[in-house]
Amino acid sequence: MAVSLGHNQYGKAETRVVRVYRDSDPHEIVDYNVSVALSGDFEDIHHTGDNANCLTTDATKNTVNAFAKEHGEAARQPESFGIALAKHFVDDTAPVSRARIKIEMYPWNRLQHDGTPHPHAFARSGEFVRTATVTYDGENLYVVSGVKDYTVLKTTDSEFHGFLTDRYTTLQPTTDRVMATSVTGQWLHTDTEQDWSKSFDQVVATMSSVFAGHHSLALQQTMYAMGEAIITEQPEIGEVRFSLPNKHHFVVDLSPFGLENDNEVFYAADRAYGLIEGTIRNDAFLDRAPAAGAAFDPGQGW
Numbered sequence: 001m002a003v004s005l006g007h008n009q010y011g012k013a014e015t016r017v018v019r020v021y022r023d024s025d026p027h028e029i030v031d032y033n034v035s036v037a038l039s040g041d042f043e044d045i046h047h048t049g050d051n052a053n054c055l056t057t058d059a060t061k062n063t064v065n066a067f068a069k070e071h072g073e074a075a076r077q078p079e080s081f082g083i084a085l086a087k088h089f090v091d092d093t094a095p096v097s098r099a100r101i102k103i104e105m106y107p108w109n110r111l112q113h114d115g116t117p118h119p120h121a122f123a124r125s126g127e128f129v130r131t132a133t134v135t136y137d138g139e140n141l142y143v144v145s146g147v148k149d150y151t152v153l154k155t156t157d158s159e160f161h162g163f164l165t166d167r168y169t170t171l172q173p174t175t176d177r178v179m180a181t182s183v184t185g186q187w188l189h190t191d192t193e194q195d196w197s198k199s200f201d202q203v204v205a206t207m208s209s210v211f212a213g214h215h216s217l218a219l220q221q222t223m224y225a226m227g228e229a230i231i232t233e234q235p236e237i238g239e240v241r242f243s244l245p246n247k248h249h250f251v252v253d254l255s256p257f258g259l260e261n262d263n264e265v266f267y268a269a270d271r272a273y274g275l276i277e278g279t280i281r282n283d284a285f286l287d288r289a290p291a292a293g294a295a296f297d298p299g300q301g302w
């Protein structure tokens with residue numbers, strides 16, 4: 001039987017590294033979960049167990065930690081940290097031809113003390129997780145920024161009606177519902193040199209503002225409006241991808257208790273949920289569609 005090796009990648013996943021900038025006053029911190037995935041001339045490892053070309057996953061973890069010190073400035077933002085790591089693995093390690101660095105960043109806010117920001121005490125913010133995925137193949141550099149676990153809700157200004165009905169349809173149309181979602185969003189940059197934090201803050205501000213202000217007739221429509229606004233505000237962004245679970249809030253039947261429920265008491269269901277996903281593209285970069293595929297392709301399970 002003919003069998004051959006297809007796509008493969010390896011590296012240390014989920015290295016948790018915290019970098020303290022204690023030479024600055026006040027202190028600053030970044031908190032990362034870094035996953036490394038390398039591809040290249042690794043046929044022999046799979047076929048014969050010859051590890052001569054194998055940069056150990058242990059070394060990739062060590063590199064992440066060492067780079068947090070040696071490349072402290074790059075490490076201040078997940079995108080630039082990912083770029084530094086990806087370029088190192090590909091440019092400095094002969095068998096490695098492609099590196100994908102996936103970073104989760106957990107934001108921390110400075111604590112207040114006696115009414116002023118404290119120089120070295122923080123509280124972790126649960127608002128969202130910031131993400132960056134950097135892919136480099138020695139020639140092409142793809143930088144994808146993102147956000148996940150960003151849960152947003154609006155208590156009105158959301159309708160859903162006029163949908164197709166079949167014999168299994170039971171959903172009642174509504175002109176006033178709670179709409180909530182936990183945003184996973186990723187956006188591909190066409191400019192790989194910029195102030196990444198400023199860009200990230202602007203995307204989140206745009207998406208939040210659209211979610212709040214948009215009178216929604218469907219989560220799909222709100223999703224498209226958010227992506228359209230992000231690309232309009234920041235035209236260097238080539239495309240935006242969203243995965244939006246519709247976090248259903250069902251009106252609880254209070255009639256057994258002789259009570260009216262005028263959209264005031266809800267059951268927040270955690271499953272099953274509608275999952276609304278889509279890509280909003282910047283037509284100026286449509287010719288880069290295959291590249292976008294390479295940037296976002298999750299590889300083997302992530």
Ligand SMILES: O=c1[nH]c(=O)c2[nH]c(=O)[nH]c2[nH]1
Pocket residue numbers: 160171217218219220246274
């Ligand atoms: O915004 C929505 N989009 C749907 O496709 C859908 N389907 C559903 O049952 N509720 C909703 N809500």
